Amino acid sequence: MNEIKIFSPATVANVSCGFDVLGFCIDTIGDEMVIRKTKEKGIKITKIVGADLPFETEKNVASVSALALYNHAKPDCGFEIEIYKNIKPGSGIGSSSASAAGSVFAINELLGKPYNQTEITNFAMKGEAIASGCEHADNIAPALFGGFTLVKSTTPLKVLQLPTPKDLFVTIIHPQIEVKTSESRAILPKDIPLQNAITQWSNVGSLVHALHTEDYNLLSESLEDVVVEPYRSQLIPHFNSVKTEVIKAGALGAGISGSGPSIFALSKGKDTAEAVAEAMKNVYSKTEIEFNVYVSKINTQGMKVL
Amino acid sequence: MNEIKIFSPATVANVSCGFDVLGFCIDTIGDEMVIRKTKEKGIKITKIVGADLPFETEKNVASVSALALYNHAKPDCGFEIEIYKNIKPGSGIGSSSASAAGSVFAINELLGKPYNQTEITNFAMKGEAIASGCEHADNIAPALFGGFTLVKSTTPLKVLQLPTPKDLFVTIIHPQIEVKTSESRAILPKDIPLQNAITQWSNVGSLVHALHTEDYNLLSESLEDVVVEPYRSQLIPHFNSVKTEVIKAGALGAGISGSGPSIFALSKGKDTAEAVAEAMKNVYSKTEIEFNVYVSKINTQGMKVL
DSSP: OEEEEEEEEEEESGGGTTTTTTEEEEEEEEEEEEEEEEOOOEEEEEEEEEOOOOSSSTSSHHHHHHHHHHHHHOOEEEEEEEEEEOSOSSSSSSSHHHHHHHHHHHHHHHHHOOOOOOHHHHHHHHHHHHHHEEEHHHHOOHHOOOSSSEEEEEEEEEEEOOOOOOOEEEEEESOOOOOOHHHHHHHSEEEEHHHHHHHHHHHHHHHHHHHHHHHHHHHHHHHHOOOHHHGGGGGGGGGGHHHHHHHTTTSEEEEESSSOOEEEEESSSHHHHHHHHHHHEEEEEEEEEEEEEEEEEESSSSSSSO | OOOEEEEEEEEEOGGGGGGTTEEEEEEEEEEEEEEEEEEEEEEEEEESSSSOOOOSTTTTHHHHHHHHHHHHHSSSSOOOOOOOEOOOOOOSHHHHHHHHHHHHHHHHHHHOOOOHHHHHHHHHHHHHHHSSSOOOTTTTHHHHHHHHEEEEEEEEEEEEEEOOTEEEEEEEEEEEEOOOHHHHHTSOSEEEEEEHHHHHHHHHHHHHHHHHHHHHHHHHHOOOOOOHHHHHHHGGTTTHHHHHHHHHOOOSEEEEEESSEEEEEESSSSSHHHHHHHHHHHHHTTOOOOOOEEEEOOOSSSSSSO
């Protein structure tokens, strides 16, 4: 196999109470990438469609992560990468992670899978680092492992694959505004009340239990973030209205996707997820802000070879 | 049935990362209680063996909780309670909870089980409140539900029963020193670093996943408390030595039981749990402090009718 075409999925990180550790994978939004072996050694980006991103190997997350794997594997060939972006950079649904993870996944396939998922994740984190300033696996882990993931630690990297209830759907609204990563970080307090922390870890424990037992009611009760959302939601116009309306429409819960501005809501069943989409549209239609809305089953596979 | 004899188990609360929410039930340590119907109405403590505790109905946790149930059920009889204490008050393994939970469990049995476990837990919390100053279910929930429990919330009360890996044993050392509840509370900070909170809820999520998947390695990695133990362990002499030695002896992890002074360690298999007991004894034998050491399977049943 000299060439591979893949679907690299969008992802939701910072799932409610699981700030910095819990994410899941989306099925209907993702980039496509074509990676092919070349006689010429090295990593080269040859095509980028759909976004204004750098072609230089050391500046594009996809080639930086690819290079990390490449320098480790030292194969007897090179690789060229074509990127077809469907996930808008800055949307909060793992755009850079899809690029960073997609290239290493694809090259690993072309090389006959010398690396396991955790090793690939480590390489992908090198690419993510140039986009976000630090190596984290919040979006990379769900993109590569699929389903719900819990990043237990990053040094050493330990990713847990959590079970995904089979009727679980996500609805996402991406309001087309810019939320600066620096601002969404600066707004968080360094210290938090112990009582809030206890509520949060109680919710995290309950959420993991709910996923294992397919208990949608408990999942709903656990989708509560008393630590981060009260701060970051201030940066997303109409966040509270969206949250109120999607719950009315039957969603199990809602929260900020990544560091925003996208908002996600989880629902049991596609019909509810689509009613939730309508509720989201209704809120933002009354504003001047442009937006996209997506409905997706939770993607339990992660990357897909097309 | 006019009389019942029960075993009311000791319990471990504040299990490592799960401060204030996670507990489990012990099999080999517990009180015995005899409760019998009387023609005379009301609740009366008629016998207390093994501890110096009040006989007045409104001062003993067992009768206070019993009274909460009694006033709700309004039965056509009264009850007298005999308490045979084996769990030393102030040991940190749920002495007051065993009394508070035992009486309501037994009376509920004698009345033909009109109340479910959550309702009984609520009554028991009324008794616990006079011992600890606030209504909490940290020890009561595992005593009544058995196995590992996660108290998701207390108002309204929501207790989750987590699965218990079948080879899991606990070793407990009770150093016979007094740790004042007021002091163990005062030593905790009101605010904690967000980074520590994230580590903690990552561990809680991992621990719940480990219980569901019977993953002893992950359980071991998750038994880490970066929030409370660094403070409270200062109140327990030789805590760090005990922890170091039990890990060397093969324990999966160790921590403070409740608010101390007892220290618990979890192990896979009875042999390891007994080696851990020896390691604990070795540390404390070199000191002037008297101690008891117990080894127990995790009690998945909770209360037992004898």
